[in-house]
Amino acid sequence: MKNLPNLIGLIVLAFVTNLALADETDVEQIVSQANHVAFYQGKDGRAESRMLITDGGGNKQVRQFTILRKDRLTKDNSTQNDADQDFLVLFSRPADVRNTLFRVVKHTDTDDDRWLYLPGLGLVKRISSGDKRTSFVGSHFFYEDISGRSLTADKHEIIETTDQHYVVKNIPLNPNSVEFASYTVWIDKHNWMPVKTEYTDSAGKVYRRIEALKIEDIDGFATATRMQASDLRSGGSTLTEMRYIQYDLGLPDDIFSERSLRNPPQQWFKRK
């Protein structure tokens, strides 16, 4: 028992060494930590999100929706492994898509499963998952910006370490599957949040930027509550704000189902 402080000391030392290692060398650990912070905070979550979409001509559109998310556990139900996730998205604005529901099962090793419930037709439509690098609900955010990009899809390289950031350059392993030649992410050293991402085309020109404009601590989790995606070619951009965020609500597995598409689980969707 008297060795306990020593043991703790040893663990702390090991931890610190680990961090130090991460600091300098282990790019995989850095991108994986950033991926966790951006997409896997808590076991589940709820958020209301609003997007202001401005096109190159200055025309504005609004999207508003509530998201429920739950991470799937590993096969033996033991731990989270930052892999598959369930999503339910309930739209409230604009008026013509009000009450439309979108259900996604995100798979990291295969295509996502997607369903759309169209209330006017009472129809549950299954959608082929298709290109993930295309607009999410007409905004300048892509599906991949919302749900994450597979860590194994790119080669990662630290190109700079500043006081504030790890700057990681990512080169796609399959360049034909994406519209960029590479992208660079600025990851905050203190909270692991990817605060800025710039996409570069084959001519070496930055044409697209995603920024976390505001980061808040919510229930102990660093959360980007204000983000912007900019299309530097057209001049259009989308501003997203998240509100009424909660983590670890204890969402049951069975709400991620066809039942919820036809009968949204009000208990979890309503603002607390």
Place this chain on the structure above:
Amino acid sequence: MLITRQLALIALLLLCPALASALESSENLTQTDSWSESEGNEWDNEDWGSDEESEHIIHGFVEAAYGTRLHSNQWLDRHDTLNEARLRLDYSHYFGAVYGSYKGDFLVDDLAWNGPFIETQTREALLRFSFSQNSDIQLGRQILTWGTGDLVFLNDLFPKNWVAFFSGREMEYLKAPSDAIKFSYFNKLANIDLVWSPEFDPDTYMRGERFSYFSPLADSIVAAPPRLSVDEPDTGLDDGELALRLYKTIKGYEWAVYGYHGYFKSPVGFDPRSGLNYFPKLSSVGASVRGTVGRGIGNMEIAWYQSEQDRDGTDPFIPNSQLRFLSGYEQELITRLTLGLQYYLEWTQDYDQLKDNSLLPDKEPEEYRHVLTTRINYRSPQEKLTLSLFVFYSPTDDDFFALPKLIYRLSDSWSSEVGINIMGGKEDFTFFGQFEENSSVFTRIRYSF
């Protein structure tokens, strides 16, 4: 007269986007204000809308729609096929654990048979609640849909409005409401939906008012007047419809089995004594599966239609039993361009008896009626513009139905649509061929709130 109407259509087509963009810019001004770069770039809390729990907001839309024939129809005087203005009011609220929803249309339809007048159409008036953790009840007027087909329905025997579909109303109107009780039970073995419609809800079928059709009794294309005279089923408690679905998702594949007991949804029976058409009794059983196949979504569905009043297929005035089969596949070919293909079969049973007893044996569909469908869908990068083309083609009937459509969202409030329904075929008695003279172009403008 004809020229005036066409001019009116062109004017509407030109005016709508102009009007909409004018209103859109005024809207933008107000939106910009509420999103102004005020302190800390915060939006007003009010901009988020309060939880619908505490708010009583009426939503809906206002819409004007016009459609006109591509060529004149010798059986019908009117050249227009769609000429209406519509107000939709939509209200829903949770009363404690009970969800209530109302959707009603207030419509001025210049083509209404006795019209025009202001017509009220309740599209939805329902209550929904869970009476245990595993079961839901939905009660009242509701839109019901299941099955896997794209504009092809096998096990979905809930009412459709084919007149709305062919005249170019918004796709939502293809599904007509049912007055029903839907009971759902959810469990690990398989989920159950049981729907009871105490009173039979027929399709809104072609009855010659807006569109001409082929009548086997007249052996010719006909139109109203006179309207098709139909004997409706009785309204006793045992004269309704019962529909059942059991379903379960296994590893991303959605499996379902179905049952139905009721009537053919259009009056395909004829009683020579009364001289009236009627809805013969129909029972069906079926199954379907849907899931990821390759890079897309595949589906397969089968249904057995048992013609209860003509089980041996000898009555020429009642359709024979049929086996129906559908197989489909949809995939995003290139970014935002989706291709869907379907193969559909109607296999008429006791075909020899049908031919032997038919009044028009040469005009009966073939024993195996094959239909192919194609859907091509394109969305622009910001999803403001949607172009779609849906084509039915039957090699056995040698007829087709093509529906090219353009939908443009001018803003969050304004949307517009232009489409063409082109029907044609070698013969005038086949499923799509009979509607050749009804080909039309339609347009709509809608303001949603």
